[in-house]
Amino acid sequence: MFTLRQLETFREVVRARTTVGAAKALNVSQPAVSNMIRQMEARIGFPLFERLGNRLVPTPDADEIYRDSESIFSLYQAFSHRIETRQRSEAGHLRVVGTPPLANALIPQALREFLSRRPAVRVHLDTRRITGVMESVETRMADIGLGLNPPEREGLSYEVLAMAQMVCVFPPGHPLEDKVAITSRDLTGLPLVLYEPNTSLDRAISSDILTRELRTQAVAEVRYSSLACLMAEAGLGVGFVDSLTATVGDRYRLSARPLYPSQPVPVCVITRKGEPAKRIQATFLSELRRSPALMAIQEYGAEVPDHAR
Numbered sequence: 001m002f003t004l005r006q007l008e009t010f011r012e013v014v015r016a017r018t019t020v021g022a023a024k025a026l027n028v029s030q031p032a033v034s035n036m037i038r039q040m041e042a043r044i045g046f047p048l049f050e051r052l053g054n055r056l057v058p059t060p061d062a063d064e065i066y067r068d069s070e071s072i073f074s075l076y077q078a079f080s081h082r083i084e085t086r087q088r089s090e091a092g093h094l095r096v097v098g099t100p101p102l103a104n105a106l107i108p109q110a111l112r113e114f115l116s117r118r119p120a121v122r123v124h125l126d127t128r129r130i131t132g133v134m135e136s137v138e139t140r141m142a143d144i145g146l147g148l149n150p151p152e153r154e155g156l157s158y159e160v161l162a163m164a165q166m167v168c169v170f171p172p173g174h175p176l177e178d179k180v181a182i183t184s185r186d187l188t189g190l191p192l193v194l195y196e197p198n199t200s201l202d203r204a205i206s207s208d209i210l211t212r213e214l215r216t217q218a219v220a221e222v223r224y225s226s227l228a229c230l231m232a233e234a235g236l237g238v239g240f241v242d243s244l245t246a247t248v249g250d251r252y253r254l255s256a257r258p259l260y261p262s263q264p265v266p267v268c269v270i271t272r273k274g275e276p277a278k279r280i281q282a283t284f285l286s287e288l289r290r291s292p293a294l295m296a297i298q299e300y301g302a303e304v305p306d307h308a309r
Contacts, residue, residue, distance in 0.1 A: 002040060004076065007069050009036040010048065014066050017055045078140045094280050095124045097136045098146035099200070100224045101241070102267070103127040105248035106293045107146060114287055121280065129223070130200045137270050143281045145270035148242055149200040157273040162294045164243045166204050166263035169232045169254040176238065181260035184209050191219040191237035193228050201225060204265040205240055229254060242267075247296050267294065 002010075012022035013033065023030040041048055048065070049056040058066065098107050107125065115121055128136060130150050136142040137156060150158065168182045176182060176190075192214065195202035218237075222228050225241040229252045232239035239254075242265050246256040269285060271277065277285070288294075 001043065004072075006036055006040050007072065009033055010040060010062075011066060011069060011073070013037060013049065013056060014058050014062065017057070019056065074139055074141065092120060092280070093122050093124070094144070094284055095126075095142045096144050096146070096284075097126040097128055097133050097142040099130050099133055099148060100127055100226060101148055101201075101245045102146045104226055104251075105244045106267070106288075106291065109293050110284075110288050110291045113291075114284055134270060137272060140272075143271075143278065144285065147200065147268055147270060148244075149204045149265050150268050150270060151200075155273055157271050159269045159271075160266045161269055161289060162244075162267045162297045164265045164267050164297050165258055166201070166240055166265055167243050167246050167256045167258050169229055169239045169241055169246055169252070169256050171233060171235055171253065172255050174238075174255065176257060177255050179257055182257045183260050184211055184214060187214055187217070187238065190217060192217045193220050193222060193231040193237040193239040194218045195228070195240070196221050196223055199223065201240070201242065201265070204242070205259070205263050206261075208261065209259050209263060210240075243297055244293065248293070267297070 009022065009026060012025050013019060016022045016025060019030050019033040019037070023033045026033070037048060046061060047059060048062040049058055051057075096107060096111075103125070111123060111125070115123065124142075126136065126142065130147045133142075133145040133147050134150065134153055134156060137145040138153075148164070152158070168176060168187075170176055176186060179186060194210070194215065220231055220236065222231065225245045228239035228241050229245065231237060233252055233254055240259075241256075243256070243258070244267065246254070269288070271281075
């Protein structure tokens with residue numbers, strides 16, 4: 001029905017809302033873009049855009065075509081990337097995707113050490129929610145995925161790099177700072193910053209700790225641990241984050257205490273099952289396992305006894 005070039009032009013017009021903007025993005029003339037859209041509309045027999053002033057607004061049908069074309073272009077981009085890697089050494093390119101906690105606390109430091117000895121290596125780094133991380137690995141948009149507490153999915157392989165734990169974070173001077181470990185009873189009556197239900201970090205805190213009664217104390221629900229830290233830092237409530245986030249440098253002006261009973265959260269690397277790793281991928285993973293940031297998790301856990309306060 002449509003050529004790939006026509007779909008690419010159509011998608012740029014949807015994004016730019018003008019043929020001029022689309023032409024600039026595609027490095028073609030504006031008349032060429034307009035002609036392409038007219039050819040598409042003539043072929044399908046209905047308009048794709050409505051003109052409102054100087055803007056082109058996609059019709060409901062066009063919006064649906066745009067969404068349907070996402071998978072086509074994801075596959076095309078993955079295919080194009082694989083062709084490009086065949087033009088040069090496999091050792092020269094690494095694609096990593098991670099969830100925000102690991103993108104903030106682990107991956108940059110690991111890449112700094114890795115690339116310091118390999119200046120010719122090029123890295124593509126992306127950050128997504130855990131479902132997006134798994135999809136990126138599945139569709140070969142990424143060689144390696146990194147996430148906390150990922151759900152199992154057929155076709156993917158999981159390796160636990162370290163076992164972090166969930167901790168409470170709050171501003172220095174907070175009454176909880178006197179505790180060695182925090183129980184659900186210690187949290188009674190306090191404003192809490194929680195995660196959206198059924199997210200990986202929400203699942204990492206058991207109902208024995210985060211009881212139904214404590215959930216009613218939530219002042220906010222967030223998606224990412226960085227936001228939980230910022231909310232806690234502002235004094236809006238006690239937050240819950242993984243110990244990797246809690247111990248990364250001096251990024252947040254917060255104190256942290258582990259939960260009791262301990263709430264483990266695995267730090268996992270995600271790869272495609274049954275597929276041998278590229279040499280550069282295997283080397284990076286080998287160094288990642290010895291990352292100082294991962295060692296800091298173990299040191300943090302060693303300082304806190306497993307028994308109560």
